């Protein structure tokens with residue numbers, strides 16, 4: 001690849017997604033139900049420390065806020081994607097903005113037509129994401145690097161979130177109302 005150095009400078013913006021489709025396809029939110037009251041709920045989000053500070057700031061501004069998701073591991077992200085790919089093999093390219101990471105994930109699917117179970121696809125996507133440079137991986141979802149949390153819609157005013165100056169504040173994804181806050 002040419003111009004790699006130049007590309008590095010803008011890689012975060014180029015790779016950044018403006019979707020967080022993890023929740024769209026019937027994921028069982030109970031598995032990431034971390035919405036119990038108390039200060040430890042923010043600890044359990046396992047966020048980067050400056051992002052955890054933002055979550056605490058949000059709690060101070062809006063004590064009733066309910067956090068529904070924080071850092072996710074690669075295997076979980078891959079499994080969520082695989083669950084969609086198994087029913088639509090073009091789901092990745094149709095859902096995400098085209099970035100280096102997304103193109104390589106879609107290419108893996110295209111070049112493994114015999115991988116037709118969630119387990120096989122998830123394993124392939126996990127291996128691929130593990131091998132990616134951090135900046136590429138982070139562009140797929142800020143949850144992977146602990147730089148995003150999701151908030152139960154209307155559990156706080158939107159103004160309390162925008163006051164945090166997030167890089168991302170997504171309020172609707174694929175018909176589902178999800179509040180995703182990324183830094």
Ligand SMILES: [Zn+2]
Nearest residue numbers: 020149150180
């Ligand atoms: Zn999110």
